[in-house]
Amino acid sequence: MFGINYEIIIIDDGSPDGTREVAEQLEKIYGSDKILLRPREKKLGLGTAYIHGMKHATGNYIIIMDADLSHHPKFIPEFIRKQKEGNFDIVSGTRYKGNGGVYGWDLKRKLISRGANFITQILLRPGASDLTGSFRLYRKEVLQKLIEKCVSKGYVFQMEMIVRARQLNYTIGEVPITFVDRVYGESKLGGNEIVSFLKGLLTLFATT
Amino acid sequence: MTKLAQWLWALALLGSAWAALTLGALDLPPSCREVLWPLPAYVLVSAGCFALATVGYRVATFHDCEDAARELQSQIQEARADLSRRGMRF
Numbered sequence: 001m002f003g004i005n006y007e008i009i010i011i012d013d014g015s016p017d018g019t020r021e022v023a024e025q026l027e028k029i030y031g032s033d034k035i036l037l038r039p040r041e042k043k044l045g046l047g048t049a050y051i052h053g054m055k056h057a058t059g060n061y062i063i064i065m066d067a068d069l070s071h072h073p074k075f076i077p078e079f080i081r082k083q084k085e086g087n088f089d090i091v092s093g094t095r096y097k098g099n100g101g102v103y104g105w106d107l108k109r110k111l112i113s114r115g116a117n118f119i120t121q122i123l124l125r126p127g128a129s130d131l132t133g134s135f136r137l138y139r140k141e142v143l144q145k146l147i148e149k150c151v152s153k154g155y156v157f158q159m160e161m162i163v164r165a166r167q168l169n170y171t172i173g174e175v176p177i178t179f180v181d182r183v184y185g186e187s188k189l190g191g192n193e194i195v196s197f198l199k200g201l202l203t204l205f206a207t208t
Numbered sequence: 209m210t211k212l213a214q215w216l217w218a219l220a221l222l223g224s225a226w227a228a229l230t231l232g233a234l235d236l237p238p239s240c241r242e243v244l245w246p247l248p249a250y251v252l253v254s255a256g257c258f259a260l261a262t263v264g265y266r267v268a269t270f271h272d273c274e275d276a277a278r279e280l281q282s283q284i285q286e287a288r289a290d291l292s293r294r295g296m297r298f
Contacts, residue, residue: 022296029294069280101271114266118259124211178276183284206212 009036009053013043063137069183071135079137082173089142089170093135093177100176123205131159156200163208
């Protein structure tokens, strides 16, 4: 692809939906130098998944993305181009600026998303428009450093990465992305998630 | 300084300035005092309106990427066909 050396690291925490079997087949088809399947026995959380993945990564840059097609690989050249353009430490995919956007969200979901982002911008002034997104490119050392420093989970973990990056004076570029939700399965945002988001936000507000 | 600390500082500064002026630190004419006294309430209400308007605008202009969804669906079909040819069993 465009003369760029790449490898794909797949971290599966024992998904019951056959992910592992599909990944194994892909490995056979494309070769184990291109597809690195590194499974874990049970669901161990995002932060440790990043750490686990990085142990096996041989590149200088790491792109993190969801594997359920909500994040489209077509944006990867955009991320790379942006990173070269500004020599950024991090390039963050944003749903809220430029041509960015979402498909498959109803009014309530959009309201919650924009409302939460607004509060986050006011309280944290993070210098990035989309804090809960998880489609990002990191310099490998930067990702390592940030994971060491981050303590939260879930949505808040993604936010904390950006906030800590700011604290450490890392540069952040942005690329508008389209997020196509619910290609497979249901996407629900429950009261529990909202509460833990707010708790996490206030914790970041008070401690960074 | 944490963000919370910054906010508290700013509030303390503005709050004490407001309190001092409304209680007569500089001898301001009564017309000034009349405007100054309810200022915090006005600011709060305006901020609230601004917040609602901003979020409302952003929700209304939130991009609905129909094209992306359509493109994705056709690419999924393409990929399935390609992978089947290469030996993937679904």
